[in-house]
Amino acid sequence: MEHPILSNRFGIPIYFGFWFSFTGMLFIIDWYFQNALYQEALLSALSISSPLLIIAPSIWFVVRHIDVDKIGRLAAALHHITVAIIMVAIWLSLTYLIFSFFDKDPITKGTRPEVIMPYYWLAFMAFAIYDYIVMMYYMIIYYRNFKEKIEQESELKDLVKEAELNALKSQINPHFLFNSLNSVSSLTLIRPEQSREMLVKLSTFLRYSLDQDLKELNTLSNEMKNSRLYLEIEKVRFGDRLILDFESDPICDDLKLPNLILQPIYENAIKHGVHESLEPVGIQTKAYLKNKNLIIQISNNFDKDAIPPKGKGIGLKNIQERLNLIYGRTDLIAITLTESIFCVNLEFPQSL
Template sequence: MKHPVLHFRYGIPIYLASWVFFVTSLFIIGWYFDGRPVYNSLANAFSFSLPLLILGACIWFVVVYTSLENSGVAGFLLHHLTAGIIIVGLWISLSYQIRITFFDTYPQEGLNWIIPIHWQIFLALCTYDYIVMVYYLIIYYQNFKEKLTNESELKNLVKEAELNALKSQINPHFLFNSLNSVSSLTLSNPEDSREMVVKLSTFLRYSLDQNLKELNSLKNELDNIRLYLEIEKVRFGDRLQLEYDLTETCRHLKIPNLILQPLFENAIKYGVHESLEPVTIRTKCRAEEGRLKISITNNFDPDSVPSKGKGIGLRNIQERLRLIYGRADLMKIVKGNDHFTVHLEFPQSV
């Protein structure tokens, strides 16, 4: 783990500012409260504080290699007690040597030159404990921050894996429906079936390219949908009618790629396929307050027997919206007597 003083942008300025505050506090205590001369108070404060400038940074290595989890309570306390005694002894000895070496005076009080020796020891131990506590808080913060980063990365990986799994259902689901359509035309209309296969290959090539991106413009998605509907037009002819109601602004807004495709598949499967009358698929798009609202409606024959399905398409859409936008209220389904509508919202802040 990196040293918080040496390896972070503001580590050294903050550390030096804290040391200056410590020196200033000792000077004020000696000069103002004890009534000592300014020079003597300054010499005592600087002499006592200078070793701390080095030892305070060294305490980090004691802290970083001593953890409660690895040492246990007894080992943890014994380790810091031993380190504290050694550091306090070095601190008081060095400060005494600095005082008599650099300030050209030999204090008559001996080791009691600033305050009684037992108070020096107490002050040094309290300072050691304070520095240790600050370092452990820094370690805790760094571990907590790293944990949040790892959890965020893990969530992103899980989200990506789930999205990829959902995407992997799209093409096989569509391909299954399209091959059924080709199969139905093979005997009755071979020319149309060949045309349908060519368009199907073009559509799948486009879809595979779009799988490399998560979001796509509505214009590209609708172009893709039109290609799919042309494939189905080969089969159903005039029974399939299309209507679009959208503004130019909507065309450039973003939606998850291939997310509309299952809705049109359902409209074909449960509307056009089951009805002898023309079925109209209406696509309406509006941009409102940073959201793109899309409604897809198709009529159906209420007297027809609906074909059974597994509901992969709608579940897929619901789950992808939840994963991408973090909301479960972006899709609403309305089923009337002869109309089926899906309302979708796509926030544009993602």
């Protein structure tokens, strides 16, 4: 773990700011409250604070070496008491050494130079400052560990989210491929001369679909281009029984939505609407901007008397789960079913 003072570009300026504040406090105590001369107060303050310039950063290595989680609180406390005694002894020795060296006219010759306070009070202050510095370093360590844990949890959530999206992708691709191959098979029996055209379009569509990453966003124009390709494939099969209607505001062309999110809806419209009805079925698609969100409405009519085909409901459930994973919301899809109209409303926030 990097040193919070030496490895941070703001660490050294902030540390010197605290050091100057501490030195100024010592100077004011001696000069104002104890009526010392200006020069004596300044010398006394610098004598006490100068060793701290080296001692305070050095305590970090002690704190990093004494791991409370590994050796326990009692052992850590004993270690710090021992180190504190050594540090304080070094600090006081350097303080009196510096003061004696620069004090050319001691007040009482042959005795200890007089600094701000007696040595026992100075020792008490040094112990208190050591404890404060140790506490601050441990707070930094715990903050960094907490931040690292949050980042790891976030990365884990992203990995889980990506795994779930990949699972959904592996689920929807066989589902789509099964429906598409059924369409090709049916067309081969009905109009074999058009089956080649449909296979070419199908291969183009599959190439696009399999290249997409379900966690990435795409523009509406690209998605609609791909959706039109799929519906054209189905129109070759169903002819006039399939009526397509697209209505999109040009301002929506560059808006974002998840890749292939519309595909299962069109598949359902074909399977439950066109396939089960002898009358023409229209699939209407509307796209517009509302409250800075992209709104897409896809609806189709269906034969209310037809027996619905069996299915597991993979398509709409897949959409619901993907929207929840990507946007973190469960209210982005709404399904409306009337007597003969099935409508799906989708909302795509433009700010993730």
